[in-house]
Amino acid sequence: MEQVKRYAFEGEVIEVPVYWDDRLQRYAEDYRDYIQQPVYTPGGRLILLTIEDACPYADPADCPGGIDCGACRHYHQFPGSQLGVCSNEKRRRPGKQRGAAGTRKEEPT
Numbered sequence: 001m002e003q004v005k006r007y008a009f010e011g012e013v014i015e016v017p018v019y020w021d022d023r024l025q026r027y028a029e030d031y032r033d034y035i036q037q038p039v040y041t042p043g044g045r046l047i048l049l050t051i052e053d054a055c056p057y058a059d060p061a062d063c064p065g066g067i068d069c070g071a072c073r074h075y076h077q078f079p080g081s082q083l084g085v086c087s088n089e090k091r092r093r094p095g096k097q098r099g100a101a102g103t104r105k106e107e108p109t
């Protein structure tokens, strides 16, 4: 049976596989390459490692010119994990953005 850790973000439960790390002598999360193989929440939010290079849509919090997702206001890190969720609408899975069929429409500006 596969072991997983569960995190919740905006009412969505995300399961991350864990494995026994002989070197650390404890369970560790299975950090895959989230850039090459993107993983989304059921609502279409990107799941990323905190150390991923910032994308062009980054909004650096305390670190102007921030270099990773962890320094971006759109990033919500799971406590006790190196993983988090990007809440930037521009990075949401295609077809899941606001205004897409079956989703909420974008507010006029």
Ligand code: SF4
Pocket (backbone or CB within 6 Å): 048, 053, 054, 055, 056, 057, 058, 059, 068, 069, 072, 073, 074, 075, 085, 086, 087, 088, 091
């Ligand atoms: S958290 Fe989202 S918007 Fe911010 S740098 Fe990462 S991918 Fe880009």
